[in-house]
Amino acid sequence: MRVPETALSLTLFVIQSLNGLQLGVLLFLMAAGLTLVFGIMNFVNLAHGSMYMMGAFFAASLYQYTGSFLMAALLLAPAMLALGLAVEWVALRKLYQRDHLDQVLATFGLILFFNELARILWGPSPYYMEVPEFLSGAVDLFGIRYPAYRLLIIAAGLLVALGCYVLIHRSRIGMLIRAGATNRSMVGVLGVNIVLLNSLLFGLGAVLAGLAGLLAGPIMSVQAGMGEPILILTMVVIVIGGIGSIRGAFYASLIVGVVDTLGRTLLPALLRSVLERSSADIAGPALASMMIYLLMAVVLAIKPQGLFPVRNA
Amino acid sequence: MPLFDLKQTGDPMNFTPAAPARRSFIRHSLAAAALFAALGAPASHAQAPLKIGFIGTMSGPGGALGQDQYDAFMLAIEQKGGKLGGVPVTVIREDDQLKPDVGVQAATKLLKSENVAIITGVTFSNVMMAIHKPITEAKVFLIGSNAGPAPIAGKECSPYFFSTSWDNDMLHEAGGQLATDLGYKNMYVMAANYQAGRDAVSGFKRDYTGKIIDEVYTQVNQPDYSAEIAQLQAAAPDAVYVFYPGGMSVNFVKQYRQAGLLGKIPLISAASIDGSTLPALKSLAVGAITSAPYAPNIDNPQNKQFVAAFTKAYKRVPSMYAAQSYDAAMLLDSAIAKVKGDLGNHDAFRAALKAADFQSVRGPFKFDTNHFPDAGFYRVDVVEGQDGAELKAISPITIKTRANFPAQCPMK
Numbered sequence: 001m002r003v004p005e006t007a008l009s010l011t012l013f014v015i016q017s018l019n020g021l022q023l024g025v026l027l028f029l030m031a032a033g034l035t036l037v038f039g040i041m042n043f044v045n046l047a048h049g050s051m052y053m054m055g056a057f058f059a060a061s062l063y064q065y066t067g068s069f070l071m072a073a074l075l076l077a078p079a080m081l082a083l084g085l086a087v088e089w090v091a092l093r094k095l096y097q098r099d100h101l102d103q104v105l106a107t108f109g110l111i112l113f114f115n116e117l118a119r120i121l122w123g124p125s126p127y128y129m130e131v132p133e134f135l136s137g138a139v140d141l142f143g144i145r146y147p148a149y150r151l152l153i154i155a156a157g158l159l160v161a162l163g164c165y166v167l168i169h170r171s172r173i174g175m176l177i178r179a180g181a182t183n184r185s186m187v188g189v190l191g192v193n194i195v196l197l198n199s200l201l202f203g204l205g206a207v208l209a210g211l212a213g214l215l216a217g218p219i220m221s222v223q224a225g226m227g228e229p230i231l232i233l234t235m236v237v238i239v240i241g242g243i244g245s246i247r248g249a250f251y252a253s254l255i256v257g258v259v260d261t262l263g264r265t266l267l268p269a270l271l272r273s274v275l276e277r278s279s280a281d282i283a284g285p286a287l288a289s290m291m292i293y294l295l296m297a298v299v300l301a302i303k304p305q306g307l308f309p310v311r312n313a
Numbered sequence: 314m315p316l317f318d319l320k321q322t323g324d325p326m327n328f329t330p331a332a333p334a335r336r337s338f339i340r341h342s343l344a345a346a347a348l349f350a351a352l353g354a355p356a357s358h359a360q361a362p363l364k365i366g367f368i369g370t371m372s373g374p375g376g377a378l379g380q381d382q383y384d385a386f387m388l389a390i391e392q393k394g395g396k397l398g399g400v401p402v403t404v405i406r407e408d409d410q411l412k413p414d415v416g417v418q419a420a421t422k423l424l425k426s427e428n429v430a431i432i433t434g435v436t437f438s439n440v441m442m443a444i445h446k447p448i449t450e451a452k453v454f455l456i457g458s459n460a461g462p463a464p465i466a467g468k469e470c471s472p473y474f475f476s477t478s479w480d481n482d483m484l485h486e487a488g489g490q491l492a493t494d495l496g497y498k499n500m501y502v503m504a505a506n507y508q509a510g511r512d513a514v515s516g517f518k519r520d521y522t523g524k525i526i527d528e529v530y531t532q533v534n535q536p537d538y539s540a541e542i543a544q545l546q547a548a549a550p551d552a553v554y555v556f557y558p559g560g561m562s563v564n565f566v567k568q569y570r571q572a573g574l575l576g577k578i579p580l581i582s583a584a585s586i587d588g589s590t591l592p593a594l595k596s597l598a599v600g601a602i603t604s605a606p607y608a609p610n611i612d613n614p615q616n617k618q619f620v621a622a623f624t625k626a627y628k629r630v631p632s633m634y635a636a637q638s639y640d641a642a643m644l645l646d647s648a649i650a651k652v653k654g655d656l657g658n659h660d661a662f663r664a665a666l667k668a669a670d671f672q673s674v675r676g677p678f679k680f681d682t683n684h685f686p687d688a689g690f691y692r693v694d695v696v697e698g699q700d701g702a703e704l705k706a707i708s709p710i711t712i713k714t715r716a717n718f719p720a721q722c723p724m725k
Contacts, residue, residue, distance in 0.1 A: 125593060147539075
């Protein structure tokens with residue numbers, strides 16, 4: 001049984017865990033913004049994936065224009081903030097008081113709008129973006145070469161997570177955000193400008209999603225529609241983590257990232273050791289792609305509020 | 314979650330071909346156009362234009378392919394002075410959005426309200442399977458220039474259907490043959506987990522004589538392959554064969570390169586790295602080997618003028634999708650000329666198409682009894698050219714074992 005052996009070797013397990021971690025932090029960047037908007041504004045924002053896509057396109061263009069990855073990253077943040085605020089101001093502000101179905105329909109429309117916009121501006125083919133020169137190599141890690149750029153993604157993601165922690169738990173704005181997540185109307189009654197807080201949250205979410213787009217650009221295909229697959233994963237993450245909870249989003253991202261990655265690699269190999277080769281080949285990939293949804297179902301059954309729910313008054 | 318299935322969105326009307334560029338191109342290539350027009354029938358004047366329907370995937374991630382098909386088809390017509398076979402033509406373009414139901418609507422519109430005589434294009438197999446029957450049963454000629462699902466090459470073949478591309482199996486039989494020819498003893502095979510992916514692997518196996526260490530199926534539109542690439546690396550094969558059409562190949566090749574494997578473990582692919590995805594990969598894909606029906610450097614006069622004309626008109630290098638569609642236009646040109654613009658006699662027109670009396674950009678070209686071409690396949694490498702990465706045909710591939718579709722087709 002050659003395949004299971006290689007699949008289960010320790011070094012490979014470590015590498016796959018790193019891969020899972022990397023997917024996890026990318027998901028966290030997406031989930032952080034989405035969970036806040038969902039939890040505090042009680043607003044279902046399907047267009048969050050479009051922010052990710054626009055971030056990737058902006059980053060690819062800025063990178064091409066300036067020739068510097070860092071420069072692109074620096075310019076991207078204000079651009080995404082502006083885009084996020086503009087979308088909130090133009091389209092979403094009117095929807096806060098409407099029910100969820102209206103919000104779903106409107107933000108679904110935004111997805112179509114942004115996909116089409118990207119196609120008009122950047123063309124129907126995938127767009128080019130490469131790994132910055134100084135990170136293009138692979139690092140020797142336990143005898144297996146691991147791409148340096150992916151280590152950067154992990155580092156950047158953890159850094160942002162730390163930043164979020166400080167912002168949410170150690171700053172005045174964070175206090176208001178936490179208060180808003182717990183009891184929105186009370187915060188408004190106490191004289192806090194909820195409208196401004198909402199805009200700010202939305203802008204922050206757009207910046208984080210854009211950052212995810214920037215980081216994903218060099219390893220993935222930058223193209224219209226790239227936001228939807230990751231949006232689905234992000235939804236799973238915030239449901240598992242508990243809607244409105246940054247801490248939950250962080251842990252759930254890592255759990256989903258690792259479960260998805262290990263499931264994809266270990267499950268087919270394990271099935272092969274118990275099933276016939278041909279049936280294992282059919283069942284393996286199918287089951288692997290279901291893993292995180294199964295996980296979500298189990299979490300919902302046991303803890304319907306998610307693993308780290310926000311304590312509501 | 315079908316709600317999120319946004320592979321196909323958008324408005325086909327947003328495509329505006331580079332008209333000014335094309336006009337200037339026409340001025341410069343009058344000579345070439347005249348040369349080919351001379352092959353046709355004497356120009357007939359004051360004729361009602363012949364209506365040709367074009368159905369292709371023009372929007373969504375697959376939109377680049379349909380656009381290539383459409384642009385090349387229109388280029389051929391421009392070159393011929395707005396005519397095919399000496400008859401003025403108008404082309405009615407429809408976007409199938411990669412949805413079979415939308416494709417059927419488009420076909421119905423073309424058949425019922427536009428009364429077209431000929432339909433061409435068709436980018437993806439699922440759309441082809443949906444519209445093949447309605448069109449051919451209406452006794453309208455369908456000239457497919459890309460999708461070639463196995464059933465319509467075999468027992469569901471039709472006297473009203475012709476293809477200027479290939480049947481799906483052939484792409485991967487060529488891939489398997491190439492791996493055999495290159496002498497790789499242990500291959501690692503990867504494909505997207507859907508029907509075409511599984512067909513790809515079975516086609517590959519038909520002509521690959523070595524050992525397959527492992528075959529891995531990944532989710533359709535999976536963005537990240539790091540886990541699978543790590544597995545692959547641990548298995549240490551002689552080479553890897555992949556089938557990842559569209560954006561999937563961009564993801565995979567980028568990540569394969571970043572893992573430091575491209576150039577270390579040879580990467581062979583079919584219908585993955587092509588004219589539509591290379592612009593997103595550029596030099597990241599240099600060193601990859603592909604099996605393909607076409608490359609811009611194939612050495613024949615017809616291809617030389619085609620590449621020059623296409624590049625000039627659209628400011629990009631033609632892909633295999635463009636080449637196959639250009640062939641479709643030239644095939645129609647030859648056949649319409651042969652019947653002197655009289656499409657009323659279906660048998661005569663069919664015989665004229667079957668003769669394939671045109672110069673293919675792919676080199677020698679003839680039809681099998683199932684109306685699929687017997688035409689060249691090539692080992693095409695991604696190399697660093699003068700203007701960055703480009704696709705370069707290295708050598709022809711001679712496929713030893715073919716799925717015998719003509720035998721399953723009742724037409725003789």
